[in-house]
Amino acid sequence: MRSLTYLEAIREGLLQEIKRDKKVFMLGEDIGHFGGPFKVTQGFLEEFGQKRIIDTPICESGFIGFAVGAALFGLRPVVEIQFFDFVACGFNQIVNYAAKCKYRWGANVPLVIRGPMGAGNRAGPFHSQSEEIWFGHTPGLKVVMPATPYDAKGLIKAAIRDNDPVIYFEHKNLYRRIRGEVPEEDYIVPIGKAKVVQEGKDITIVTYGAMLHKVLEVIKEKELADISCEVVDLRTIYPLDTETIINSVKKTSRLLTVHEDSKTFGPAGEITQRVCEYAFDYLSAPPVRATSIDTPIPQSPTLEDRYLPSNTDIKKAIRKILDY
Amino acid sequence: MYEIRLFEETLYEIYLKEPMPGAMHQCTGQEACAVGICENLNGDDYVTSTHRGHGHYLAKEGDLNKLMAEMYAKETGCCHGMGGSLHVADFSVGMLGATGIVGAGIPISAGAGLSIKLRKTKQVVVCFFGDGASNQGAFHEGINLASIWKLPVIFVCENNLYGVSTHITSVITVKNVADRASAYGIPGIVVDGNDVLAVYEVAQEAINRAREGKGPTLIECKTYRHRGHSRFDPAIYQPKEEKEEWFKNDPILHFKRYLVDKKIASEDEIKTIEKEVVAAMEEAVRFAKSSPDPAPDSAARYTYVQEDIIL
The missing domain is CATH 3.40.50.970 (Thiamin diphosphate (ThDP)-binding fold, Pyr/PP domains)
Structure with a gap:
């Protein structure tokens, strides 16, 4: 294609x-x-x-x-x-x-x-x-x-x-x-449907937008070779596809949410809350989020890199959940 | 004016050759507007700026080294690398800040004007904005507020004919942005924005008026930018003939000719001044390049007055 x-x-x-x-x-x-x-x-x-x-x-x-x-x-x-x-x-x-x-x-x-x-x-x-x-x-x-x-x-x-x-x-x-x-012909992707981009059994990583690519890059790193990650791309922020997230967490028993938006009152909070409401008994570790920090976005490259969730931040978060 | 021109051209050469973070919106060709207006101002007067703010910063006697360092997003920059070109500010010289949101500075300038009125000082605020900003709701709201409360604000539209790529004639139906002043019952004045002395004169009158408590004036400076909207824009929408015509009316050439013709300064004297500016510019680049980047953990330092909240 x-x-x-x-x-x-x-x-x-x-x-x-x-x-x-x-x-x-x-x-x-x-x-x-x-x-x-x-x-x-x-x-x-x-x-x-x-x-x-x-x-x-x-x-x-x-x-x-x-x-x-x-x-x-x-x-x-x-x-x-x-x-x-x-x-x-x-x-x-x-x-x-x-x-x-x-x-x-x-x-x-x-x-x-x-x-x-x-x-x-x-x-x-x-x-x-x-x-x-x-x-x-x-x-x-x-x-x-x-x-x-x-x-x-x-x-x-x-x-x-x-x-x-x-x-x-x-x-x-x-x-x-x-x-x-991308097919040339007409097709639609339904609004409100997330997608399991990669199947895994140890941890569910919910993400979307540019962070999907970062997550897919990070989980290929050698240090994480022993961990089987399931990656869910939300695609739609609202209405949130709770079912896909919950089914995945029921399978893996662990949740990491990664987004570029800043932390407080960001989508990760809502996603985590839904998992707690509908799949609490399935969790074997507290959910974690890797996000940008709660500041405006600085222009300086060193500051912007500090602002955004880094590969290291994501790896640390995965380890933290697995080591719980 | 030459300092502003050389600053913009130096930046242009730098970002073509080496990595420099962020967008740059340059005011090459528009120098006479900033200088003609700001030459009338005192150190404690205020200026609000646009996304094209380097000239306003320098005309308001902002520090050249700190401005250059901000272009490199260095710790020593006027905003410590937080904002870059689009956000340059130095409150210590009354430069209340450039903005990436078109028209956003207009109500801010009215608020600064209210603070002057309540403090009963004789300061004024100059609010720079572009032709494109005159279609934002903030333009109407800000000027109306300043007019009804007779605030000491001088609204200066630098009309360079284009909002990014869009020609002014396709987005307004009046001949001049200054014609809109009648809607607020304030004077609206059109001036050749490439003639620094003409700008100086109309600004002087408007500023005196504001200092005397007679309220705002809207000045429209007709000008032209010699480069694209930003560093990424080759400005192919500017027709060749139009460009040539405006380039002939270059504000710096124009003023140099005037100084020599009137025997106010000789060619040699002008060259000496230019050499001093060149040396200062080289020093600014050296200063900026040798300055440290902000420390990564300083990313959170300015969010609130308290420094212990984040993470």
Whole structure:
């Protein structure tokens, strides 16, 4: 099968959906001729014209609200946030409008908000954040974060076809670094379904996004050769696929959660709590989390490396659980 | 102005040759805006900046070595490597900080203006922002607040025609950003942002007005950036003819010509000044390169006033 980069897979998913459904259109800052800072939408304007690919002024609150309005009345907007950190400027329109129109009015908001997130690029505190929990904690939204090209294409298509607002996170460090097999044909990856990426029997490692690749790299290291790790890629942050996590922990009896988001009130807390609620009796060690630390994201490479969970942090966490 | 230009061009040469962390948003070509405005300011006046803030920092008499060290994300940088180019600040000289969020500094400047008003000092705040920021809600909210409470803030739009790649004419329907001042009942002034003396003059009047308690002014400096939005942008959207036209009106060439023509300074005197700046720049690079990286465990040191909370 063909191999595509993560970025190419997102592009293909978007292109196919724009072609498939006339109601789908895109809007955002510099997505037209410029193609966005990471060139995800390069060539889209030339192919689909200004009615489908709309360059907006710099006004996140304005164009997100605009997209909610369009979604309420029959269109399927896909909003690009140039760097996901900037979504904070449009917060009200997402958490009060997009998320609550169905609940308040019974009205569908088939809206996708997508864009690059994540650290590791020495880009400092306003261009590196993990924002999933801002939205994962807001009922009415769905939140997805693919880690592989296959899932990136399948999830963007699922997100666009979904009748609820979906926040779709793309880790900018995966765009050109990660390649994988992607079928050319139409397929979707269902929202709300995690995936067991590697089977194992000693410990369950739940992760998602760029951290999936780090975890897969770490568990191959010699020092861990005696440990059989089962790796679960969440793919969707909300709704959380509790069943897949619980089934895995029932099998391995141990849980490590790894995420790039900072620690306190991060997804690991929720995942651990669910495991405690539904599989406490199966646990043979207290669950552990390896996450970023509770600070903003520094620009300095030495500080950013300290901020992010390192290979050593993950290895230590695995050992700690196994040695309990 | 030459110091700012040389700083930006030195950075440009460095990051083409060797690794340098982070994005860089450079103000090459826009130097006269920062200098023309800030020459009117006192040490205790304030400036809020944009993502393109190196010039504002230097014009507000921020330390060159500390700025260069921040580009290298070193411990000796003005923000100890926490923020890099996008976040340069030095409160000790009244430089209240650059920002990666477009327009975010506008309400902040109004708040700084309120603090001045309540403390009853004669300080002022200059709020720099770009043409793109004038479409953010924060622009309306911040200027409106400053206007209704007659705060000592001078709003300075550096209109370089592009918000990243998007031309200003496709995102606003008025001819000038300054035309929007009428919505707040404050003066709106358009000036050639590449003419440092013209900028100086309009700024002087606006700053005097603010010091006298007569409230804010919106100044729009028409200018042009000579390089891309950031180091990763080759700016292919800038048409050749447009570029050539603006490059002819280079603020530094323009002012040099003026100084020589009016016999205020000779070519030799200007060269001497330039040599001093070159030497200072070399020293800044040496200082930055030889400075230590921040210690890894200092990552958590500035989160709260107390230092014992994290991990």
